[in-house]
Amino acid sequence: MPVVQEVFEFAARHPEVLAYVPCYCGCEQLGHKGNHDCFVKARAANGNVTEWEAHGIGCAICLDVGREAMMLFNSGASVTAIRTAIEKRYGGNFPSSTPTPRPPQAPAKKAAPSR
Numbered sequence: 001m002p003v004v005q006e007v008f009e010f011a012a013r014h015p016e017v018l019a020y021v022p023c024y025c026g027c028e029q030l031g032h033k034g035n036h037d038c039f040v041k042a043r044a045a046n047g048n049v050t051e052w053e054a055h056g057i058g059c060a061i062c063l064d065v066g067r068e069a070m071m072l073f074n075s076g077a078s079v080t081a082i083r084t085a086i087e088k089r090y091g092g093n094f095p096s097s098t099p100t101p102r103p104p105q106a107p108a109k110k111a112a113p114s115r
Contacts, residue, residue: 004057007066010073011039011056012049020079020103021069021086024094025061034100035069035086038062065090079103 011018018036027038038056040049056062065086072082080103091097 003067004063007063007070008039008052008056010070011036011066014070014073015040015043015047017069017073017079017082018066020083020100021065022083022090022097022100023062023065024090024097025059026094026096027055027059027062028096028098030055032098034098035062035065037098039066061090061094080105 015036018039019034021035023032023035023038025038030037032038032055037053038059039053039062040051041053042049042051044050056066068089069082069086072085073079077085083100083103
């Protein structure tokens with residue numbers, strides 16, 4: 001299915017997004033830490049995918065979370081905004097989620113020196 005391929009390709013190209021997006025299907029029991037782990041099992045040192053995670057192929061929740069994150073990213077949303085939207089949509093509907101780290105905070109901008 002095209003949507004499956006799109007989400008897997010997004011996971012391969014944007015680990016900096018899905019590594020900070022939780023999944024709600026119960027896959028933390030498989031050792032997953034975030035939605036990225038639903039699609040990518042291993043990467044080489046250069047970041048290329050060396051092994052795919054088959055779990056994401058048949059899990060509607062993984063695919064829905066990944067697809068929504070992809071659409072938000074493509075619309076220009078920040079990783080923090082993406083995570084917030086995913087948590088709002090899925091958090092109250094499922095009993096658990098992956099133990100996903102929060103996105104790093106952007107450094108605060110320094111005020112311009114006064115004259």
